[in-house]
Amino acid sequence: MSTETIQQNVIQEVEQFVDEEIRPYVNQFEEQSGIPLELIRKMAAKGYLAAPLPYQYGGLGLDPVSYGQFTEVFGKACPATRSLITVHTSLVSETLLRFGTEAQKDKWLPKLASGEVIAAFGLSEPDVGSDAKSIKTVWREEAEHYVLDGVKKWITFGDIADVFVVIASNQGKSTAFIVERSFPGVTTKRIEGLMAGRATYLAEVHLDSVEVPKENVLGKVNFGFEYIVSTALDNGRYSIAWAGVGIAQEAVDAMVTYARNRIQFDQKLSDFQLIRGMIGDSVTQVHAARALCLRAGELRKARDSKATMETTMAKYFTSKVAVDITNNALQVHGANGFTNQYPVERLYREAKVLEIIEGSSQMQQEIISHYGLRQYYKRSKKR
Ligand SMILES: Cc1cc2nc3c(=O)[nH]c(=O)nc-3n(C[C@H](O)[C@H](O)[C@H](O)COP(=O)(O)OP(=O)(O)OC[C@H]3O[C@@H](n4cnc5c(N)ncnc54)[C@H](O)[C@@H]3O)c2cc1C
Incomplete structure (x- = not known):
């Protein structure tokens, strides 16, 4: 079996795990103010707390593209479990893998992978x-x-x-x-x-x-900033970029489903052009967001020096898109969107935080604009 097939099989297994163990209970996790420790243990037993780590440390060896898709699956169903993966795996474990001494890696990575310790x-x-x-x-x-x-x-x-x-x-x-x-x-x-x-x-x-x-x-x-913070935040931004895609896609699914079922003026909502306008914009945005994440993932996989900037753009764009799309999705749901009987209320709240964490959107704009000012400056030619 090719590496690619093995990794795609992991993603399929994750989808099934999330559908059975997580998706039905997401509101309950909020009401109980925490994902259950038993769920964390189940995720760890499957290797999901160490998805991008090498096998020698108990990881699943996912490459950056597959790890991004893996993150999307969790983020789509449950931002809380996705948050655990962001901090425990992307910020801490991946940074330890890169900068830890051999003794630190041997001591911590297997324990982080097995869930014996949470980071x-x-x-x-x-x-x-x-x-x-x-x-x-x-x-x-x-x-x-x-x-x-x-x-x-x-x-x-x-x-x-x-x-x-x-x-x-x-x-x-x-x-x-x-x-x-x-x-x-x-x-x-x-x-x-x-x-x-x-x-x-x-x-x-x-x-x-x-x-x-x-x-x-x-x-x-x-060298805390130069080594650890910059690497950890780069890993974190990649995770948040995919989290944005996950929330945005879940909101599109909800919006489309609702629009095809809800009847007003003897017609389905999806028959109204203004509703279809929101759906058309949202579908385009989520496809564009995923394309940016995939490009960042491919560059990370190739260890290309452009990967960090593309990751920054992906994080900035997908969090903005997640906010826009969840806003559209809530609008399409009308009053029902205001209750936790439908997922869009939670998605709307969870999207907003993506514009604040791992460097706010304004910080990303600063970084991207400095890059743009250097990269796209056309010096006037001497006549
Ligand atoms: C749910 C959640 C989880 C978090 N998890 C973690 C975690 O695990 N670990 C951790 O260390 N931190 C964590 N944080 C903190 C997060 O990283 C910070 O909230 C973030 O860095 C922004 O800092 P701040 O909230 O203090 O906003 P401030 O820095 O006070 O900024 C306030 C506003 O001003 C804007 N602003 C600030 N400076 C400028 C500027 N120069 N130009 C233009 N606009 C500017 C910002 O964009 C923002 O909109 C978390 C935050 C939240 C809400």
């Missing part, structure tokens, strides 16, 4: 978001270890994570540390009242004179 990524703080280089969490060196002090906020799966990659600063230079929940001085506090991500155990992580062993530096001291 979270701690960059943002109460006073620091987009301007991430200004973080106030600090580290200092002592003879035997490093000591961390500070607070991280909005940490996805932070309330149940066993291990955190924490970015901390020392005189303006940052370093990434592997911090275990069991270290004295680590506490977490659940964040409530969320518009979306209600089943993702979002938390503050408090670090109160936490002693971190020297071997727990990830990457190099003082």
Whole structure:
């Protein structure tokens, strides 16, 4: 069997798993304020917490394109399980695979793959978001270890994570540390009242004179941004790009189904041109969004230097498209779209957060515009 066939078989299995184990219970996960730990164990047993990792660490060896499609399947049905995959696998495990020492990889990757430990990524703080280089969490060196002090906020799966990659600063230079929940001085506090991500155990992580062993530096001291943050966010943006496609496609499915069934003025909604206008726009947008993600995936697979910029554009575009399409889908549903008896209410909320996380849309516009200003500048020719 070819590698491609094996990977496509994984995607088919994932679709079946998601339909049986996740899709029927998504509202329940929100009501219970968290996806069940039993579900996380089931996902881990199938290798779904380590889909892009090599087999030697317990992964499924998916290439970037297949991993993107895998992410879409989860994102389409359940943004909370997709969020787990984004932080646990894309931000933490893939970054550890790239920058971890052999000892760190041997220690952590099998445990992350098996779900024995859940990982979270701690960059943002109460006073620091987009301007991430200004973080106030600090580290200092002592003879035997490093000591961390500070607070991280909005940490996805932070309330149940066993291990955190924490970015901390020392005189303006940052370093990434592997911090275990069991270290004295680590506490977490659940964040409530969320518009979306209600089943993702979002938390503050408090670090109160936490002693971190020297071997727990990830990457190099003082290279936290250059090595870890840039790589983790690039991986995260790729995941969010596909998450946007998933939400957008689910909204298109819902909109089309509803429009073909709902009767007003003795006609189906789908008979009205203004409704078909929204459907036509939405179908085109979701196809364009998927095409951008596939291109980013192919470039990542080929380890092409253009991959990061294309990933940024895919993240920016698909989150915008997800917001537009879920808005259209809710409009087509009318009042029914306002209830959780239909999926569009949840999709509408979940789409919005994609424009904020892994670098807000304005930050992506900044990055893309700087690229555009360099790339497409036509110097005037001398006469
Ligand atoms: C559900 C959820 C999950 C999250 N998970 C994590 C996680 O796991 N780990 C983690 O570290 N963080 C996480 N975050 C935090 C997230 O990364 C930040 O919210 C994000 O970086 C934006 O920062 P901010 O919210 O502080 O907004 P701010 O930086 O305060 O920005 C506010 C607004 O101003 C705009 N803005 C800021 N600066 C500029 C500028 N120079 N030019 C133009 N516009 C600007 C922004 O685009 C935004 O619209 C999560 C957030 C949410 C909501």
